[in-house]
Amino acid sequence: MKRLLLVLAFAAAFAPAALAKGPSQAAISGPGLAGTLSFEGNGEHEGTALYDLTQDAGFFPAVFGQSPDPMLHGRPSGTLGPRYTIHYVVPDGEGTKWRVVQDLYPYAQGGPVTHMTAGQGIFGEQTRGGWYRSDPGLEALLVRHGLPRVAPSSSAGSSAASTATALAIGAPVAILIAGAAAFVMRRRLTLAR
Numbered sequence: 707m708k709r710l711l712l713v714l715a716f717a718a719a720f721a722p723a724a725l726a727k728g729p730s731q732a733a734i735s736g737p738g739l740a741g742t743l744s745f746e747g748n749g750e751h752e753g754t755a756l757y758d759l760t761q762d763a764g765f766f767p768a769v770f771g772q773s774p775d776p777m778l779h780g781r782p783s784g785t786l787g788p789r790y791t792i793h794y795v796v797p798d799g800e801g802t803k804w805r806v807v808q809d810l811y812p813y814a815q816g817g818p819v820t821h822m823t824a825g826q827g828i829f830g831e832q833t834r835g836g837w838y839r840s841d842p843g844l845e846a847l848l849v850r851h852g853l854p855r856v857a858p859s860s861s862a863g864s865s866a867a868s869t870a871t872a873l874a875i876g877a878p879v880a881i882l883i884a885g886a887a888a889f890v891m892r893r894r895l896t897l898a899r
Contacts, residue, residue, distance in 0.1 A: 727750065727770075727796070727829075728748060728749030728750035728756075728757075728760060728765075728766075728796065729749035729756060729760060729765065729794040729795060729796045729806075730746065730747070730748065730749065730756075730795055730796070730797050730803075731744070731745065731746050731756075731794070731795040732744070732745040732746075732749070732756060732759055732760075732792055732793065732794050732795075733745075733792070733793045734790055734791065734792050734793075734810065734848070734853075735790065735791050735793075736788060736789065736790030736791060736810070737788045737790075737858045738788070738853075738854045738857075738858030739790075739852060739853070739854075740852065741852075743848065743851045743852050743853065745759050745851070749765070749794075749796075755847065755851065758843075758847050759792075759844075759847060762818075762840045762841070762843050762844035762847060763792065763808060763810065763820045763838070763840060763844060764776065764777070764820050764822075764838030764840065765794065765806075765808065767834070767836075767838065768808065768820070768822035768833060768834060768835060768836055768838055769806060769822070769828060769833045769834065770834065771834045776838065777834075777836040777837060777838055778836065778837040778838065778839055780837065781821075781837055782814065782815075782816065782819055782837060782839060784814065784815030784816055785814070785815045786811040786813075786814045786815070786819060787811055787812070787813035787814055787815075787857045788811070788813065788857055788858060789809055789810070789811060790809070790810040790811070790812065790853075791807060791808070791809060791810065792807065792808045792809075792810050792820075793805065793806075793807055794806045794807070794808065796828060798829055804827065804828040804829065806822070806826050806828055806833060807822075807823070807826065808820050808821065808822045809821040809822070812844065812845045812848055812853060813845075813856075813857035816839070817839060817840060817841060817842055817845075818839075818840040818841075818842070818844040818845050819837060819838065819839055819840065820837070820838045820840065821835075821836070821837050821838070822834075822835045822836065822838075823835050824836065
């Protein structure tokens with residue numbers, strides 16, 4: 707009986723740390739978003755948007771590994787489209803909140819793709835990392851939470867930025883040239899007298 711109580715006490719002491727392996731928060735940022743897409747709750751409980759995100763984005767195999775291994779052998783071929791960033795917060799049950807970052811390409815050719823850099827610290831270990839190909843369910847989930855239905859056009863933003871930059875640089879240069887011309891004309895008139 708004493709042995710059973712000792713085992714139960716040991717299990718109770720370490721259960722929170724052992725059970726707390728999934729994110730409690732995820733925030734997605736990137737082009738075309740009015741703000742950050744936020745997911746909260748328990749990333750290990752089915753039926754929550756955070757759970758769906760962790761499953762569809764390949765969080766667990768990218769962090770801890772999995773067998774069979776669903777990770778890709780390298781970067782998928784084709785156009786990936788705009789890059790978004792997922793910032794996960796993963797509590798350990800003992801007061802420490804680990805932060806893990808994953809790149810997200812929801813509009814990638816062939817379906818959504820994620821990439822996690824290996825070697826990020828979590829639970830005193832390091833993430834496995836790698837590329838993961840999701841199914842269209844990930845894009846649908848993200849669209850429901852505010853992701854644009856189609857990839858934002860980078861050319862529209864680039865041309866607007868280029869025009870603004872040209873105006874910001876061109877206007878002062880034009881003023882300097884006009885001022886220099888006025889100075890030269892005034893100097894010539896003064897010398898001609």
